[in-house]
Amino acid sequence: MKPSTTPFTALTLAQQQLDVLDANLLRRRLKQTQSPCDVAVTVGGRQLKAFCSNDYLGFANHPKLIAAMAEGAERYGVGSGASHLISGHSQAHDLLEAELARTQAEHIDEARALFFCTGYLANITAITALAGLGLQAAKQNAGISIYSAKLNHASLIDGVKLAAAQTKAAVHLFDHTKLADLNNMLQADSSSHKLIVTDGVFSMDGDLAPVADLLAIAEAHDALLIVDDAHGFGVLGKYGHGILEHFQIQSDRIVYIGTLGKAAGVSGAFVCAHKTLLECLIQKGRPYIYSTATPPAIAHTVLASLRLIEGEEGQARRAHLNQLIAIWHHELQLHHWQMSSSMTPIQPLVLGSNAAALSASKQLDEAGYWIPAIRPPTVPEGSARLRITFSANHSTQAVRELIAELQKIEALVYTASETKAV
Ligand SMILES: Cc1ncc(COP(=O)(O)O)c(C=O)c1O
Structure with missing residues (x-):
């Protein structure tokens, strides 16, 4: 049969969607790397200095973890073969879950941990299942409410949307810097089951959720507090146990989510x-x-990573990261781009328009840096940014060189725009 020359509806709609993304400078492009994740990466045949991964401790290419992955594959094979409740749950998963629970044992009473394929899946699962606990009461019209921080990660937002669709929960957004408003909303809420959902470290801004205050509000209104510490686990706390260790918090109404x-x-x-x-x-x-x-081999590798995170090497790497962050705050001087007060390895520079962020990212690329432009919907409209992230594998000199490059690019962009305006 001859293929039709007129495109079918879905193809036309897809092309229209792509055209809209292009017109708004929102089309994203995949870039292929040809080397392991590290601070120097080969991209399209060029070596670039990367300040964009979430490999904060520099473990993604660590020889001990590469060896652990090989050992895990030797011991357990490469696939699990089934879901956990059928036949895919191995000794490696159990060993890891026991150790992960130990990392939070001082912070969550009778802690038990469950390992997931991804953080996205963990968030969707936790929010839908925990909202679902209120279903029985909701049948008697007692209701379920979910309070979600406005700047939460997409996976939390999607989890909340799915939970609302499944349970008819009412969803309320809150500003994590204005907790009096959250308290007032909860005060007026007569639902019998309430969840508060927040990032631990906000992924695009690097600031910390005020977890102790959120917990106090959760306690006052009998709500469950879900904290997604994707960017805090490994980074915060003396032993890298994350935001609950950092704030020395202890409660049985916190559900802690860490990514690996x-x-x-x-x-x-x-x-x-x-x-x-x-x-x-x-x-x-x-x-x-x-x-x-x-795959159990992954669980086996994470177990080895946990030893590194908690041990002397992890502690030294966190101390080095803090040194990089201090240099950044003391030495970077910008006049137009907005710096953040973040004290984590996530250091955004907010440029505003998509065009400005894309242009700065391109100029950094030409100077040998890999720092993508982050645009809506990942960040709110008008707050496109460079999301700069540090890894413990960055040297102090590398950070100083980046600072010099950013100051040069900012000055060039603004001299050019002022000249044009005259
Ligand atoms: C705050 C936050 N939560 C969850 C996730 C999802 O984790 P994963 O990449 O393991 O799916 C991310 C990923 O970037 C994140 O930033």
Whole structure:
């Protein structure tokens, strides 16, 4: 049969969508790397200095973890073969979950942990299953409410949307810097089951959620507090246990989520909560129940990463990261681009328009740097930015060279625009 020359509807719609993205400078492009994730990366045959990964501790290409991955594959093979509740749950998963629970044991009473393929999946599972706990009461019109921080990561936003669609929960957004408003909203809420959902470290800004204050509000209104510490686990706290260790918080109403593909350098995520809540995730968390288990070799590698995170090497790497952050704040002087007060390895420079962020990213590329422009919907409209991230593998000199380059580019861009305006 001859192929039709007129495009079918979906193809036309897809092309229209791509045209709109192009017109708004919002089309994203995949870039292929030809070397491991590290601070120097080969991209399209060129070596670039990367300041854009979430490999904060520089573990993604660590020889001990490469050896652990090989050992894990030798011991357990390369695939799990099935979902956890069928036959995919191995000894490696159990060993890892016990160790992950130990990292939060001082902060969550009767802590138990569950390992997931990705943070996205962990968030969707946790929010839908935990919102679902209120379904019985909601049938008697008692209602479910979810309070979600406005700047939460997309995976939390999607988890909240899915939970609302499944449970008819009412969704309220809150500003994590204005907790009195959150308190007032909860005060007026008569729902019988309430969740508060927040990033631990806000992924595009680098600031910390005020977890102690959020917990106080959760306690006052009998809500469950879900903290996604994707960017805090491995980075915050003396032992790298994350934001609860950092703030020395202890409660059984916190559900802690950490990811393992960022500072831990490998892949996956975990949810840690009181053992009764966690058992409900296993029983009711559909994305968990219906996904093939992560290869046990990955769990085995994360276990090795955990030893590095907690040990002397992890502690030294966190101290070095803090030194890089201090240099950044003391030495970077910008006049137009907005710096952040973030004290984490996430250091955004907000440029505003998509065009400005794309242009700065291009000029950095020409100078040998890899720092993509971050645009909506990842960040709010009008706040396109360079999201600069540090890794413990960056030297102090590398950070100083980046500072000099950024100052040069900012001055050039603004001299050019002022000349044009005259
Ligand atoms: C705050 C936050 N939560 C969750 C995720 C998703 O984690 P994963 O990449 O493991 O799916 C990310 C990923 O960037 C994130 O930034």
